[in-house]
Amino acid sequence: MGRIRRNDTVTVMAGKDKGKTGKVLRVIPAINRALVEGVNLIKKHTRQTRNDQQGGIIERECTINMSNLQVLCKGCNRPVRVGYSKLTSGEKVRFCKKCNETIT
Ligand SMILES: [Zn+2]
DSSP: OOSSOOTTTEEOOOOTTTOOOOOOOEEEGGGGGEETTTTSEEEEOOOOOOSSSOOOEEEEEEEGGGEEEEEEETTTEEEEOOOEEEEESSEEEEEEEEOOOOOO
């Protein structure tokens, strides 16, 4: 289980999009990268290949290294470090290391 999961709200801590916040669209654990809504946009030039397609420049997200991301805690309302704790049931939960709020 990774620190960051799909549908988490994360903040970018480094790089050209530093300070941006977005929703995690996809996590790719094998390469330690994630796709975050509105973050690391790249311009893609497309050509009109069919009549129902528009040519020109479109922007789309490119994956970003997860070490540059931190989960936004709803309790603190800022990016925080995430810890793990094990419940008596054996289930692992994530929590905010600042306010101890459980992150779901
Ligand atoms: Zn917190």
